[in-house]
Amino acid sequence: MKGWKLVETAIFIGLFFYVTYDLVSGFSQYSWETVSGKGFVSDFFDPISQKKEYYKSILAVIGIFIPIFTIWEIFVFLFSQFRNKEYPQAGWGKISAILRRTSLEYQPTFLASTLGGLIPKILMIDVFWHWLPWFQKYSFFTITFTWYNWIYALLAWELTTWLWHFGAHRIRIFWCLHSPHHAPQEFNMTVAWVHFFAEGYYTTVLQLFILMILGINPAMLVVIMSFEVMWGTLIHAGERSLKTGRLGITRFFVMTPSHHRVHHGRNPLYLDTNFCTLLPFWDWVFGTLQPLRDEVKLEYGITRKVVVTNFWDFYFGEIFLLAHDLKRAHGVKNKLLYVIMPPGWSADGPDHTAAKSRKDFLATHPGLSLAKKRTQFTNFFVTLARKVAH
Ligand SMILES: [Zn+2]
Ligand SMILES: [Zn+2]
Secondary structure, eight states: OHHHHHHHHHHHHHHHHHHHHHHHHHHHHHHHHHHTTOSGGGGGTHHHHHTOOHHHHHHHHHHHHHHHHHHHHHHHHHHHHHTOTTSOSSHHHHHHHHHHHHHHHHHHHHHHHHHHHTSHHHHHHHIIIIIHHHHHTTOSOOOOSOHHHHHHHHHHHHHHHHHHHHHHHHSHHHHHHHHHHHOOSSOOGGGGGOOOTTHHHHHHHHHHHHHHHTTOOHHHHHHHHHHHHHHHHHTTOOTTTSSSOOOGGGGGTSOOHHHHHHHTBOSGGGTTOOOOSSOSHHHHHHTOOOOOOTTSOOOBSOSSOOOTTOHHHHHHHHHHHHHHHHHHOOHHHHHHHHHHSOTTOOSSSOOOOHHHHHHHHHHHOGGGSSHHHHHHHHHHHHHHHHHHHO
């Protein structure tokens, strides 16, 4: 294992220089093209002159912030490492201390993104060429481009995001695929790069199926999905680039880095909350919206101990653990339950699910959630639904 660890560290050092260089050179090329009036960022000015396609301007602004934050965070991190007074002041001792800390911060995300980056593009092409036209056959109607239809499409998209993401946390087999995104114990922009390579595929297929039934126009989806990818990356801005990440009063209308930091927390209060990416709406409706509380200091990661510099544990650890539980379980029914019940569920032992931990915590700290407001709101819908049904 020690031999493998060395190989992993060596790969990481190479990747660190390569990816950082790629980021900086890509960004400077991007900026240069903008200055000379070409490229993606020129979209920022185009819609103003054309008085249409305003979303391009917003995409351009978010698009330029992403590399700025990512490069800035890496720069601030390295700077703080070289100035760290607790490390030996010179020589090999200092280099190895910096390397150790850099591995903990960036090794899992750089390695996972390199592996993940090789496959999804091919898979996503398949989603749009193969699945989408097939699902379209089942849509009874397709909405047109009016402003209220855009709101409908956005809410529908967010609902499907909430659904798959909730399932990814509450169904063990899907958690196996989602857990690498949560395994990093540091929070920075590069965490957005970590996804199990097959996850984007099954979630998009599921989302498209529901959205086609709901009559969403595929062209609208492309716009919303571009927003989602960009905003979904931006909300991983760590404390080094956006200190509180609360974004002022906008936090009531959009998901902020602060909301998403909570989603990455392993404190009982924060487990399985804030599943949305763009709007806090469905989290609010379903009672999973959780603001960051000053009383509960965030600890990032998942509840079991993960060695982030061991790629096998980091990326496949949950799959190994499920396999272990399946081997141990008696009877087909128990085996099946291990696959579909929430992580932490056990056939014979105590309940270690996130829902239970959160409930226990809130029983002793009732003022820290938003649960009360949700109950009234959900009750309203439940009563309305009953009235309609009768
Ligand atoms: Zn998640
Ligand atoms: Zn995330």
